[in-house]
Amino acid sequence: MGGVLGKSDSPKKAWMPETKLEAKMVEALQRRSALGSAMKSFNSIILKFPKIDKSLRKxxxxxxxxxxxxxxxxxxxxxxxxxxxxxxxxxxxxxxxxxxxxxxxxxxxxxxxxxxxxxxxxxxxxxxxxxxxxxxxxxxxNLEATFETVVDTFVFLDKNKDGYVSKSEMVQAINETTSGERSSGRIAMKRFEEMDWDKNGMVNFKEFLFAFTRWVGIDDIDDEEDEGV
Structure with missing residues (x-):
């Protein structure tokens, strides 16, 4: 097994998927990235949060x-x-x-x-x-349209189209939006840290999705229901 791990089929790949499922996600995202993203800025994504939240709650x-x-x-x-x-x-x-x-x-x-x-x-x-x-x-x-928006958001962040979002890509995305405001770097770091659970400096689509559900407020659903009982 050691020999297999040592063998590098594609030296240009900086990041290797850890599971078969992750490899499939990366492949699908790279195909999707080739089509480009309709998102223009991180702000335009944030503006969609209430609509996404409503759709996902269904x-x-x-x-x-x-x-x-x-x-x-x-x-x-x-x-x-x-x-x-x-x-x-x-x-x-x-x-x-x-x-x-x-x-x-x-x-x-x-x-x-x-x-x-x-x-x-x-x-x-x-x-x-x-x-x-x-x-x-x-x-x-409307669910498919909502999921498409979520995928599109990841594609927007993944500037180099490798199927992962890096810290520098997150900073770039937020800087484009806030046009050089001082706080933008801190916002980008905070958002990135919320996504990068295993702290390896790269965010895969699954990590991104969990952070995204928190950003739009899905995580609060169970708490709200408990309070209402």
């Missing part, structure tokens, strides 16, 4: 539908049923990889924000976005 109905034991988390078996119902044809291995990637608290169950991240990854990884049409039947025709 996923709560899907989440509750598949959380069969109503324990506030979707386990692996519930997720498999969810994929069948939504007509998402992923292999067992792919479903397991997705589950493990998104179940960040490692409690063998995905909370709502983790489920959102998973759906967005599914959207990215599907070769044929129309395969997600079943979501529209669940009364969510």
């Amino acid at each position: 996923c709560k109905a899907i989440f509750e539908q598949f959380d069969e034991d109503s324990n506030g988390a979707i386990d692996k078996e519930e997720l498999k049923k969810c994929f069948q119902k939504l007509e998402i044809s992923f292999t067992e291995e792919e479903i397991n990889d997705l589950f493990e990637a998104c179940d960040i608290n490692d409690v063998m169950g995905m909370k709502f924000n983790e489920f959102i991240v998973l759906l967005c990854l599914v959207y990215l990884l599907k070769d044929d976005p129309t395969a997600l049409h079943a979501k529209s039947q669940l009364g969510m025709p």
Whole structure:
């Protein structure tokens, strides 16, 4: 195995995906990056947060539908049923990889924000976005558009189109927006630190998604509901 690790097929690649799933994400993002981004500035993204938040909250109905034991988390078996119902044809291995990637608290169950991240990854990884049409039947025709906005945001930040966002790319994106305000560097660093969980200086799409759900306010959903009881 050591020999395989030492062998570098592509010396120009500065960053190597750690898992098969991450490799697929990077590949899909590089394909998507070739099309360019409709985003003009980081501010234009922030302005979309309320709309994105509203759209993602509608996923709560899907989440509750598949959380069969109503324990506030979707386990692996519930997720498999969810994929069948939504007509998402992923292999067992792919479903397991997705589950493990998104179940960040490692409690063998995905909370709502983790489920959102998973759906967005599914959207990215599907070769044929129309395969997600079943979501529209669940009364969510705007979900694909919302996920596209999220992917587009990542593509906007990923200036060198390598499928990762680096600290310097984040600084560049925010500097373009704030046109040299003094605080922009600090804002960029704070946003980047919120994304870079493993502190390796590179943000993959999954890390970005978890930070994004926090930025738009999805993380607050469970707290609000607890208070309302």
